[in-house]
Amino acid sequence: MNKMATVGALLLATAATPVMAQITDDVVKVGVLTDLSSLYADINGPGAVAATQMAIDDAGGTVLGKKIEIVTGDVQNKPDVAATIAGRWYDSEKVDVILGAGGSASSIAGSRVGADRKRIFLAIDPASSDITGKLCNAYTVQWVYDTVSQANGTGSAVVKAGGKSWYFITADYAFGHALERDVSAVVTANGGTVLGSVRHPINTADFSSFLLQAQASKAQIIGLANAGGDTINAIKQAAEFGIAKGGQKLAGLVVFISDIHSLGLERAQGLQLTEAFYWDRNDDTRAFAKRFAAKMGGKMPTSLQAGYYSATKLYLKTIKDIGTDDADKVMAKMKSSPADDEIFGKSVIRADGRKVHDMYLFEVKKPSESKGPYDYYKPIATIPGDQAFRPMDKGDCPLVTKK
Helix, strand or coil, X not given: CCHHHHHHHHHHHHHHCCCCCECHHHEEEEEEEECCCCCCCCCCHHXXXXXXXXXXXXXXXXXXXXXXXXXXXXXXXXXXXXXXXXXXXXXXXXXXXXXXXXXXXXXXXXXXXXXXXCCEEEECCCCCHXXXXXXXXXXXXXXXXXXXXXXXXXXXXXXXXXXXXXXXXXXXXXXXXXXXXXXXXXHXXXXXXXXXXEEECCCCCCXXXXXXXXXXXXXXXXXXXXXXXXXXXXXXXXXXXXCXXXXXXXXXXXXXXXXXXXXXXXXXXXXXXXXXXXXXXXXXXXXXXXXXXXXXXXXXXXXXXXXXXXXXXXXHHHHHHHCECCHHHHHHHHHHCCCCECCCECCEECCCCEEECCEEEEEEXXXXXXXXXXXXXXXXXXXXXXXXXXXXXXXXXXXXXXX
């Protein structure tokens, strides 16, 4: 073989050789940092861990020939706990991506640690729209919903149905503040008025004083700017106070199917709510939910638990597609490619880190309309993603150049 032929053969051999996969530490480590023991444990918690593991199992437990490992932590909805665990995971335990992390304040803390370490943080749990607004960073994606989507869904629907005067019972931390702010903006933009608000500590057992103040306001709508156990307690105690009999209506602004299951249809019937996912929406969501329920004792997944599956699946697929778990390259690919899946349908991830997909307005069924456990919602409207979420240039995200 002459010299030119030898060189040509070497070039062909090189071209035929695949680029070596670049996986740091020879393992892909996924951290699930969520509320495993407190008021949000039913909406994420153990179900979030199970859904993440489902996505890992669906990938065969490996990516690019490297093992996928999962680590879990209980955030306790405390920012200092979130920051401490996130720092340890990223620094000492070589966690590649953290999914979480409980309430908005703890998620913001975890997100900041991720940005500081230049590691990926997928904000599945939190609702505060500030995460993709003034607090955005290049390494965080907010996955399922936010306070703007809830305002443009439930808040808008209630105002348009005649609920013009509002009083808020608000969880006194980042999430509640953002939700009250974003819903108030929708209420006033649609000709309504906000008569006032009262704020309660997270994980409140006794809502009597807060309900009495709301009752005294004479507002048509009492907006519950809280979630999980706080929303459940507020709704239960509002029934005991005869709020509805007095002519006032409750608006649950962040409500999950686990909340409806806890309340029961007798209490929850007629409640309108906005969700990114409902297990019985189509064949794909039903198939996922059936698998999830088999692992979770018959419980159907909340939208957040479905979000853990969706995010883990896309993260692992992206690594496989680009041949590396390098955080900058993974984020660039995720933001430049469709993020469609069977959970949320057509989706994109914007430059500000907001995952955009359709949202859905539902009404809770009457007991007589339900065919069995978890058959709780009837569809009212589909809210296209570009209408559900805040325009990217309106959130004051420093990553976005305003036109």
